[in-house]
Amino acid sequence: MNKPTQTAGQALVRLLANYGVETVFGIPGVHTLELYRGLPGSGIRHVLTRHEQGAGFMADGYARVSGKPGVCFVITGPGVTNAATAIGQAYADSIPMLVISSVNHTASLGKGWGCLHETQDQRAMTAPITAFSAVALRGDDLPELIARAWAVFDSERPRPVHISVPLDVLAAPVSRDWSDEVVRRPGRGQPCRDILDQAAVKLAAAKRPMIIAGGGALHAAEQLQQLSTRLAAPLFTSVAGKGLLPVDAPLNAGASLCVEPGWQLISQADVVLAVGTEMADTDFWRERLPISGELLRVDIDPRKFNDFYPCAIALHGDARQTLAGLLEHLPALDRDPAQASEAVANLRQAIRSGHAPLQAVHQAILDRIAAVLPDDAFISSDMTQLAYTGNYAFASRAPRSWLHPTGYGTLGYGLPAGIGGMFASDHRPGLVLVGDGGFLYTAQELATAVEELDRPLVVLLWNNDALGQIRDDMLGLDIEPVGVLPRNPDFIGLARAFGCAVRQPRDLDALQADLASGFATPGVTFIELKHTCVC
Known part of the structure; x- marks a missing residue:
C-alpha cells in the first residue's frame, strides 16, 4: 500500500x-x-x-x-x-x-x-x-x-x-520525501596559531589586563573563568553576558560598564580582550568607552573588527574554541590577583553607594528579589527603569538567566519573552520584571501563560503610573511632560480576569513574602508593586 x-x-x-x-x-x-x-x-x-x-x-x-x-x-x-x-x-x-x-x-x-x-x-x-x-x-x-x-x-x-x-x-504534494534531510555542518573553529600566539604574547605582557564578554561568549563561561584567573584580569560583561562568572568571584566586575565606576576601571586597562560582544552604546550608556590600552577582539562576525572600536589583533572564530586556544598558548604566569580583586571590590561598593534616590529604591527591590529567587530561575525584563538598574546592579547567578531587549529596546518584550523562556526547560521557574507602560503592549499574553504553564512564573509589575523614563528625560531637557501620565487600568483586576493568582504588597517585606509564595506556586502569580509603597 x-x-x-x-x-x-x-x-x-x-x-x-x-x-x-x-x-x-x-x-x-x-x-x-x-x-x-x-x-x-x-x-x-x-x-x-x-x-x-x-x-x-x-x-x-x-x-x-x-x-x-x-x-x-x-x-x-x-x-x-x-x-x-x-x-x-x-x-x-x-x-x-x-x-x-x-x-x-x-x-x-x-x-x-x-x-x-x-x-x-x-x-x-x-x-x-x-x-x-x-x-x-x-x-x-x-x-x-x-x-x-x-x-x-x-x-x-x-x-x-x-x-x-x-x-x-x-x-502541493512533495515530489519526494525530504523531511529527514538534515544538514548540520557547524564551522566556527578558531583563529590560526600565529594569531593566537600574538594575542597570548600581548596578554602575558599586560600589566593591567581586563576582559569584556558578551552574548557571543555565553557558551564559554569555563574558559573565561580560567583566563580571568590566570591573567588576574577583571571580567566585565555586557547585559547579554550577565552570569558568566559566579556571583562571588573576586574578579567579577559584572555588567557595570554603563556606570561611572565601571568606566573609570576599564580606563586603567593596558590591554582589553573583548569576547563575543559588539561593544554597543546600548550596553555602555555612553558613545564610547574610555579604552586607552590595546584592544584584542574575539568574534564570529569579522565586521566587528574595524567598526567603532578597531582592534590591534582580530581573532576570528568561536568564543569557546578561541579562548581554549589562547589558554594553550599562554605561557605560565605567576600573577597576584590582590590588586585586581581589590579594584573590583571597590567597583561594587562604589556602585551601591553611588545610587541616586530612584536607583536606591530599585536596589532595595532587587535585593528582595535576590533573597528569594530560586537558584535556577531566570529573569525576563522589559524596558523599564527597574530593569535598567537591574542590568548593572543585579548579579545573575548563571548565563542565560537575565533576558533584556538591549539593542532594539522595544517595549512589551518582558512578558512574552519570559513565557517563551519557560518552554526552554522542564524545570526552571521564571520572573518577569515589567513596568506599567510596557506591560500594556503585550498584556494579552497572560492568557497564553495561564493556559500553558504549570510551573511558577511570577510577573512583577512596577507601577509608577507613568512612562517614567520618558517623563524624566523630558524634565531633564526642560520639556513640559506630554503623554507620559496615562490613566492605567485596574491591573490586579485585569490579571485576575486572565486567571492569575494576584498580590498587591504594601511594603518591601510583603513584596519578599509574595515573591516567595509565587515561586512556590505552580502557574502564574501577578504582583503589582506601586511606587508609592516603597518611595
Whole structure:
C-alpha cells in the first residue's frame, strides 16, 4: 500500500522536528493551515499566542534561555508585520530565530491583485532585520533553505531567518520525501596559531589586563573563568553576558560598564580582550568607552573588527574554541590577583553607594528579589527603569538567566519573552520584571501563560503610573511632560480576569513574602508593586 503523499507544509514541519525543534509559537490562520496539518504526530508542541508579536518574543525568550533557535509560525501580511518588531529585536541582540510564514499564491506575487493579506514584497520587509529572508517557490526549495538557516545558527553570528512559503506551494504534494534531510555542518573553529600566539604574547605582557564578554561568549563561561584567573584580569560583561562568572568571584566586575565606576576601571586597562560582544552604546550608556590600552577582539562576525572600536589583533572564530586556544598558548604566569580583586571590590561598593534616590529604591527591590529567587530561575525584563538598574546592579547567578531587549529596546518584550523562556526547560521557574507602560503592549499574553504553564512564573509589575523614563528625560531637557501620565487600568483586576493568582504588597517585606509564595506556586502569580509603597 502506498504511503499517503505529504504536502510541503506537512513535510516542512517534520523536517523541523528532525532538526530538533520541539516547540513552535504561533496563531493558526487561513494562510497557515497546511503547516498545522503537519503538527499532529510530529512531536512538536504548539503554543498558541495571542498576537504574532508575542509569538516572536516568545521564540526569542526560548532561544535566549535554551541556546537553541526559537521558531514561530505566522500568516502572510499582517502576521509578518506584527512579528517584525520581535524579529528586529532578535536581530539587534543576535538571537537565533526561525520565522516561517505563508505568502500569497505564486501566480499573484507582485501583481497587486488585492488578494487577502497581500503585500507588495513581503520578503523585502524582513530582509533588513534578518540574516536572510527568502521565498520558497517550490517545495523542494525548503530543505535547502532550512539547511541554510541552520548554517547561520550553527556557523555564523546567530540572527533571525524568515522563510515565506506561497499558499500553493504549502498545499502541493512533495515530489519526494525530504523531511529527514538534515544538514548540520557547524564551522566556527578558531583563529590560526600565529594569531593566537600574538594575542597570548600581548596578554602575558599586560600589566593591567581586563576582559569584556558578551552574548557571543555565553557558551564559554569555563574558559573565561580560567583566563580571568590566570591573567588576574577583571571580567566585565555586557547585559547579554550577565552570569558568566559566579556571583562571588573576586574578579567579577559584572555588567557595570554603563556606570561611572565601571568606566573609570576599564580606563586603567593596558590591554582589553573583548569576547563575543559588539561593544554597543546600548550596553555602555555612553558613545564610547574610555579604552586607552590595546584592544584584542574575539568574534564570529569579522565586521566587528574595524567598526567603532578597531582592534590591534582580530581573532576570528568561536568564543569557546578561541579562548581554549589562547589558554594553550599562554605561557605560565605567576600573577597576584590582590590588586585586581581589590579594584573590583571597590567597583561594587562604589556602585551601591553611588545610587541616586530612584536607583536606591530599585536596589532595595532587587535585593528582595535576590533573597528569594530560586537558584535556577531566570529573569525576563522589559524596558523599564527597574530593569535598567537591574542590568548593572543585579548579579545573575548563571548565563542565560537575565533576558533584556538591549539593542532594539522595544517595549512589551518582558512578558512574552519570559513565557517563551519557560518552554526552554522542564524545570526552571521564571520572573518577569515589567513596568506599567510596557506591560500594556503585550498584556494579552497572560492568557497564553495561564493556559500553558504549570510551573511558577511570577510577573512583577512596577507601577509608577507613568512612562517614567520618558517623563524624566523630558524634565531633564526642560520639556513640559506630554503623554507620559496615562490613566492605567485596574491591573490586579485585569490579571485576575486572565486567571492569575494576584498580590498587591504594601511594603518591601510583603513584596519578599509574595515573591516567595509565587515561586512556590505552580502557574502564574501577578504582583503589582506601586511606587508609592516603597518611595
